[in-house]
Amino acid sequence: MVLAGGSGFIGQSLSPFLLSKNYELIVLTRAESDHRGAVRNVHWDGKTLDDWLEFVNGAFAVVNLTGRSINCRHTPENRREIIDSRVNSVRVLGQAIARCAQPPKAFVQIAGVGIYGDKGKRICDETASPGDDFVTKVCEKWEAAFDSVDAPNTRKVLFRLGVVLGPSGGFLELLSKLTRWFLGGHVGSGRQYSVFNVTSPNPVTNAELMRELRRALHRPWSPPVPEFAARIGSWLMGTEANLALVSQRCIPKRFLEKGFSFRFPELRSALANVYPNQ
Structure with missing residues (x-):
């Protein structure tokens, strides 16, 4: 291979x-x-x-x-x-x-x-x-x-x-750091969709993602991040705000039609696998 x-x-x-x-x-x-x-x-x-x-x-x-x-x-x-x-x-x-x-x-x-x-x-x-x-x-x-x-x-x-979840890199590494610093509020309107693992059959909004991530990391609340703040923060971090603000609510239609079995079809179980010792 x-x-x-x-x-x-x-x-x-x-x-x-x-x-x-x-x-x-x-x-x-x-x-x-x-x-x-x-x-x-x-x-x-x-x-x-x-x-x-x-x-x-x-x-x-x-x-x-x-x-x-x-x-x-x-x-x-x-x-x-x-x-x-x-x-x-x-x-x-x-x-x-x-x-x-x-x-x-x-x-x-x-x-x-x-x-x-x-x-x-x-x-x-x-x-x-x-x-x-x-x-x-x-x-x-x-x-x-x-x-x-x-x-x-x-x-x-x-x-x-879609967005790939893992503990040691990728999008989730940054989000987990922000969440641990109590900066894990939803970004912009919070209605843009995140998709997981090519892809999860159950896409969630950014607000749902951040709520579940705060739960997994035992951070009960963080202030929302308005769009203007996301754009400023992205510029300071050397990246583009649209990577967090755009929305793709995708479903894996062809995997589902083939009867593919998802090990972690829901976000909560996926995060529990990523952070087993939290």
């Missing part, structure tokens, strides 16, 4: 699970190659074919997690890096698969529910129309690159991720 960009937050959570299923794991990373340990780290730059190609040939599957974080100020330079890091990695992995004598059985590409833009309370399944903001444009270019990959002998699967 090859995880491209597997040294990040999601990859570090996914790797132990795959190892528990007895997969041999190759992580393509910008760090130096390191073949010691259960996970073999192989250097790549995310845009150029190189020696890492040999690990794609004969792999059971390739999962691409590569992409510069959008949790930053969206300056012209950062916008270019956000797009290029995603598009270039998809293209070069497609080129690698095309050169394989024994191509992987599956190419799983991670994208995002940000493609739907700010939909407020409207429910979005996989057929919902795209939005018109910057994150939407990122996702459209990302998915277009994946769609253009010609891999007739490899199954292609696209996952649009």
